[in-house]
Amino acid sequence: MKTVTRFFALFLAQLFFFQTVSAQQFLPPIERFSGSKPGYLILKTGEQVDFTLDDLDRKKGLIIRVEGKSLDGKKFKYEADQIQELGLNPSDFAKFASFSESTRSIAKIQRNKVNETGRNLVLFYNERLDDQKREALLQLVNPGFDSQMRVYDDPFAAETMGVGFGGMQLTGGMDKSFYVKTNGKVIRLKKKNYDELFRPLFDSCPAVMDKYGKSFAWRDFCYHVFMFDQECGSISVK
Numbered sequence: 001m002k003t004v005t006r007f008f009a010l011f012l013a014q015l016f017f018f019q020t021v022s023a024q025q026f027l028p029p030i031e032r033f034s035g036s037k038p039g040y041l042i043l044k045t046g047e048q049v050d051f052t053l054d055d056l057d058r059k060k061g062l063i064i065r066v067e068g069k070s071l072d073g074k075k076f077k078y079e080a081d082q083i084q085e086l087g088l089n090p091s092d093f094a095k096f097a098s099f100s101e102s103t104r105s106i107a108k109i110q111r112n113k114v115n116e117t118g119r120n121l122v123l124f125y126n127e128r129l130d131d132q133k134r135e136a137l138l139q140l141v142n143p144g145f146d147s148q149m150r151v152y153d154d155p156f157a158a159e160t161m162g163v164g165f166g167g168m169q170l171t172g173g174m175d176k177s178f179y180v181k182t183n184g185k186v187i188r189l190k191k192k193n194y195d196e197l198f199r200p201l202f203d204s205c206p207a208v209m210d211k212y213g214k215s216f217a218w219r220d221f222c223y224h225v226f227m228f229d230q231e232c233g234s235i236s237v238k
Contacts, residue, residue, distance in 0.1 A: 061155025
């Protein structure tokens with residue numbers, strides 16, 4: 001009983017600690033989208049199409065084709081290489097799943113400033129992936145602090161290990177890889193390569209380097225991106 005009491009006290013201490021932390025957190029990716037609530041896409045020609053979704057074709061987890069119906073009733077099918085930007089409404093189930101994902105970890109509950117229950121459009125951008133030699137639509141997970149670096153979901157990313165209690169994860173649960181766009185180039189950034197890539201990614205921002213240059217960790221990647229956006233937002237590197 002004493003052991004349980006001590007653990008519960010630790011749980012509350014952890015909760016209090018994270019309540020004092022003010023930081024952004026990457027959004028959990030969403031995979032299911034509404035077929036009734038309209039979304040939009042912007043073609044590379046600059047034309048915007050507001051539409052309802054019929055189907056998404058994927059390859060290796062990434063969107064390569066969009067099928068739908070424009071609001072005037074015309075059916076269409078566009079390849080990823082024709083689309084510059086895509087915004088989709090998540091299904092109600094996906095909203096609930098995303099909220100559950102963002103609240104299963106104490107860290108995620110306290111860090112996340114975005115109201116997941118009210119999450120609306122999910123944004124995708126066309127990017128050329130050198131590791132796959134093709135274009136795809138990638139899901140943005142850092143909307144609102146993406147002026148310097150866009151961070152995209154990697155559908156096949158593994159998660160870091162963590163400690164949990166009573167169904168609540170206290171630590172860990174962070175993806176081990178993301179697609180990242182900076183300086184006009186997209187790379188697949190992996191946890192195991194972060195030590196060697198931290199400086200090339202952030203050395204254009206003195207504020208990030210002054211605070212984290214001598215001591216940084218993968219678990220704080222979202223902090224680094226957020227500070228990059230807030231402190232060096234006048235420098236366009238996308």
